Amino acid sequence: MRSALEIGYRHIDTATLYGNEADVGRAVKDSGLEREQVFITTKLRPQDARHARRTLESSLRLLDSGYVDLWLIHWPTGRDELVSTWQELLAAKSDGLVRNVGVSNYSPALLDTLTEATGQRPAVNQIPWSPAQHDPGLLEEHRRRGVVVEGYSGLKNTDLRDPVLTEIAQRHDATPAQVVLRWHLEHDIVILPRSSRPERIAANFDLERFDLTKDDITAIDALSRAG
Template identity: 55%
Template sequence: MGKMEGMTIPSVTLGGVAEMPLLGFGTWQIRGDAAYEAVREALEAGYRHLDTATMYGNEAEVGRALRDSGVPRDEVFVTTKLPPDRAGRERATLDQSLAALGLDAVDLWLIHWPPSRGKSVAVWREFLTAREEGRVRAVGVSNYDLGDIDELIAETGEKPAVNQIRFGPTLYDAKLVAGHRERGVVVEGYSPFKTTNLHDPVLTRIATAHGVDPARVVLRWHVQHEIVVIPKSVTPERIATNAQLDGFVLTNEEMAEIDALAGRR
């Protein structure tokens, strides 16, 4: 279990080497001073998992915020990602990411999107090399389907630790989640609120019953499904409340009701 300020957020273990908190802080579309301030707020609020990417253009701010926070490096799980157009330039891109972040290694490195046809396996081999060299602790993918993942496993015998995909209650697919679990791949969801109507009567009713807001119901739903979730915000109050997932537990009936939102798309 990963400790957060007065909170307990469960973690999943990636290949026995890295503890990945089920709640992380996303930084997509946040740049410059706003990125620095948001990450400082997130670490202050108790997040111990930060998600960035080469494509986001904010690795330097994320790294600086982590250093300035005073939180020990080994207490924070850091993810970054390789853009698909950098296929063939994996090592140089990772060098740039580590330099920008100011880190010797990241905890998780993801292929951000599948590169153009036929290049995925070659990129994956470079990722495995980076892991062997200790420059990344775990490697995975983002926006891959199960067929793409199976290709990597078939060619290298090595599965991605994580697949980060667009996710939320309305996108819930029990078969898709089960398919990842059968392969030993952790599902990580991004854009949990963009994919969700937070005014949905099911969510507002459940939120009222627990004395919380619908956003926290959505995040708690992910955590109870053991799906990693990375909400994003630049508002200090929202950053803090999104991290407050202790103190209430969704019942099996409530979880099923939220699962069923996917059938109403």
């Protein structure tokens, strides 16, 4: 994480489930950056829904921060707790403990359930996204609702040896991983690349030096198995 912050990353995504919130807090502290310069996301496990505020307060202590920039429900709770859990997140935002609130692994129908019950929609839905999972219809469903899509496991769920990706990568003097991450950005999907190797962390950040053509994007879109 310190390597990532040194390279220029400014968003760290963690969760209660990951068990590394204290490490995130220490990395941000050791980086010398001001807290406001780093966007921190953490997530609430559904099994902690009945004591959501206590869980958030624990996260804040571990992160050594007075707030988080984004707090998500990690995956849908049971039907009976769906709305009440969302109300807990909204209350935490009203109290200044979180700047933004959202969800992860929710369907458009569940997004509507939360919005209709409270009048406030999730800012973000963090869902798996990759060329193989690309679903233009689902993306449009989120855009129509004004919900940002954050894509996770984009590299993990991709065959980086696919000839379509290797050919495009060669043409742009890039790696297949860089091509996949750039493709996410072309679709305005927030990316969450993960690596423990500093050289790959650096490569995953180096996406501004090339653009994909419309034909490149169409070819990658065609790798989709969605629908």
